[in-house]
Amino acid sequence: MGVRLVLTEAAGRRRNKEAAIRSFIRVNHKIRVPMVRCVLPDGEMGGVMATRDAMRLAEEHGLDLVEISPNAEPPVCRIMDFGKFRYSEAVKKKKARRQALVHNRAVKEVKFHANVAEHDYQTKLTHTRDFIEKGHKVKLTLQFRGRENAHKELGMQVIHRVIKDCDDVAVLDLEPKMMGRSVFAMLGGKPNKK
Numbered sequence: 001m002g003v004r005l006v007l008t009e010a011a012g013r014r015r016n017k018e019a020a021i022r023s024f025i026r027v028n029h030k031i032r033v034p035m036v037r038c039v040l041p042d043g044e045m046g047g048v049m050a051t052r053d054a055m056r057l058a059e060e061h062g063l064d065l066v067e068i069s070p071n072a073e074p075p076v077c078r079i080m081d082f083g084k085f086r087y088s089e090a091v092k093k094k095k096a097r098r099q100a101l102v103h104n105r106a107v108k109e110v111k112f113h114a115n116v117a118e119h120d121y122q123t124k125l126t127h128t129r130d131f132i133e134k135g136h137k138v139k140l141t142l143q144f145r146g147r148e149n150a151h152k153e154l155g156m157q158v159i160h161r162v163i164k165d166c167d168d169v170a171v172l173d174l175e176p177k178m179m180g181r182s183v184f185a186m187l188g189g190k191p192n193k194k
């Protein structure tokens with residue numbers, strides 16, 4: 001029984017340490033300085049006061065005393081709802097992560113030839129659709145080799161067929177255009193309707 005108690009206490013201490021690392025913000029009784037500069041719930045300055053008085057004021061409002069700027073002299077504390085504050089911070093972090101993911105999307109390239117076989121075409125079409133569904137942009141490239149240069153309309157038909165087959169998941173970002181011996185087009189995902 002003594003061993004189990006020791007293990008539970010160690011696990012509890014580890015959990016508390018992890019929580020402390022996650023949150024460096026001191027709240028209510030964890031504020032140990034004698035005097036603080038207090039900001040009231042409506043945003044007005046309450047002035048410099050004893051920490052006990054600021055805590056009493058926060059309790060009267062039914063809110064928490066949160067240390068905003070611990071390095072100031074005296075430390076700045078605000079009377080606010082700490083749970084709501086933590087929630088809004090978590091929402092901001094989540095939104096920032098989502099924005100970072102949107103900006104980190106890559107451009108994938110799928111290469112075709114004018115005389116592509118049906119099975120190869122279907123495989124490349126599947127890859128193209130997968131990339132678009134994962135949020136990437138897809139650059140379609142069709143290169144002409146040898147005598148294929150005499151029949152460029154066949155290459156344009158292949159590119160237009162890919163565009164038509166991906167129409168339900170993608171929008172055309174860049175119209176197909178000839179550049180030397182190649183045709184390029186760009187597909188992007190359809191915007192989500194919320």
